[in-house]
Amino acid sequence: MLVEEIMKTEVITLTPKATINDALQLLQQHKIRHIPIVNNDFQVIGIVSDRDVRDASPSTFFDSTTDVDVLNNEIQSIMTSPVVTIHPLDFVEEIAAIFYEKEIACLPVVSHERLIGIVTEKDMLYTLIQLTGTHVQSSLIEVKVPDRPGILPEVAAIFGKRKINIVSVLIYPYRDPDYKILVFRVKTLNPMPIIQDLREAGYPLLWPNNIAEPKR
Template sequence: MLVKDVMKSPVLTVGPETTLEDAYRFLLEKGIRHLPVVEGERLVGIITDRDIRLATSHLNPQGPCPTCAPVAEVMTRGVVTAHPLDPVEEAARLMRERKIGCLPVLEDGRLVGIVTGIDLLDALLRLTGVTEPSGRLEVRLPDRPGELARLTGFLAGRGVNIHSLLSYPEEEEAVRAVVRVKTMETHLLAEALRREGFQVLWPPKKPW
């Protein structure tokens, strides 16, 4: 799954001359938290509802109009961006490392979309297959060639369709596989896997 598959487009934007008051009202009206700031077709910054609240709380309340300041005065410059063809996991890693809540998406220097943390959560739900009626299996496998194929081969032999399969390495040379399957009879399937020597973590073994 790529950024272009989950990003929002077209993007709601403001110009650098927009006042903080108008930008905040726009955020509230549209139910969003991030506003890219563009000048012509060029992305020059980004501002969030939190930026505006912090900025106005530090402005002199005795001033002529604290919220009349332009967003250019408080926006974040040097914006971290993504490309439409970036994998969603790379976008998630970048947002986590930089501790930011969104990534404007640029293609040939042009703003074509925006991806937020909520968009990435939606992508995770789709990747795991949890949005479809399915059962869940979690199996610990030895970290060696052929083990994942052995698991999928076993499921195929049982006529079980796989909705999604995610795996990640663990310590002690093991891999954990999380499988969404097109059956709700996961307890029966888990017992059959255990009889074949698989270490099934979920669903847990019944006490009877």
């Protein structure tokens, strides 16, 4: 999946000469948490979060003119720069690592040096929900398999014989490097027949692991 498929293209922006109060108003009005700061060519030169604005705003315990004047400072005085950006043709799975490694909550999307969209951590979470299929009624089955070529289609064929629709497949490492874990989310609320088929084929189940072995 590409970034362009999940990014928001209607982006609220400010210029560096805008005030902190301008940012505060936009954050509250549009219920957003980040505002990219752009120049006249719509190039991203900074970004401001709701936390940046909150930290720069006057304390509620003081109401002096000096404190209020802080809101009239230019937004460039508190913006973060330079900004980590992504491209619309980047893979969503890869930018997830950027969110994690950089500990950021928002990534502007840039093409030909111009801002064209934005992706937030909320967008990422929603996308991962879609990719894993947890938004549909389904059953989860975790299978321990040998780590060898061809094992995935081999196990998937067992599901195919039952004509069970596979919603998603995830692959995790196992503590023994000679094995890995296949996590199938399947569109059935009665996984018992396929569980029995997997066990009869010799594949240990890690989940569900509380269902008795079929009697022989």
